[in-house]
Amino acid sequence: LSGKYLPGQPLPERSRATDDKGGAKMIQRWMRDDVLAGVQQLKPIAEEAGLSMPQLAVAWVLQNPNVASAIIGASRPEQIADSTAAAGVKLEPEVLKKIDDAIGSLAERDPAQTKSPATREG
Numbered sequence: 001l002s003g004k005y006l007p008g009q010p011l012p013e014r015s016r017a018t019d020d021k022g023g024a025k026m027i028q029r030w031m032r033d034d035v036l037a038g039v040q041q042l043k044p045i046a047e048e049a050g051l052s053m054p055q056l057a058v059a060w061v062l063q064n065p066n067v068a069s070a071i072i073g074a075s076r077p078e079q080i081a082d083s084t085a086a087a088g089v090k091l092e093p094e095v096l097k098k099i100d101d102a103i104g105s106l107a108e109r110d111p112a113q114t115k116s117p118a119t120r121e122g
Contacts, residue, residue: 003043003053007036016073023073034106041102049095054079055086060099063091066111 004012016023017031039053046056054072061070072083091099100107 003039005031005036005039007033007040016075038103038106042099045095045098045102049091051086051089052082054083055089056091056099058083058086059089059091060096062087062089063096 004015005017011017011031017027042053042056046053049056051059058070058072061067072080074080074083
């Protein structure tokens with residue numbers, strides 16, 4: 001959710017999405033243009049809130065009643081510091097609405113519809 005993957009563009013070299021040993025298979029299902037376009041719509045929302053994209057994502061996850069915890073995918077110490085800075089961020093209702101409008105049906109909101117990796121398709 002950092003916004004570095006762009007719809008219609010090649011995946012950045014040496015990124016998690018291209019690393020066969022570091023997660024490419026795990027995130028492959030999210031590398032669709034509709035998902036990447038939705039993530040790009042979050043950039044101005046993050047900027048307006050004074051947050052980085054990872055901070056916006058962590059804050060949103062921590063305020064989601066269907067989520068028990070936030071797991072960050074940091075590979076460098078500065079990414080950990082950036083993401084953990086969102087732990088105390090409270091997103092206002094209008095910001096949450098903007099996020100919902102931006103991602104639309106890309107986020108599953110019904111916990112009954114979530115599946116374990118073992119039963120997930122694709």
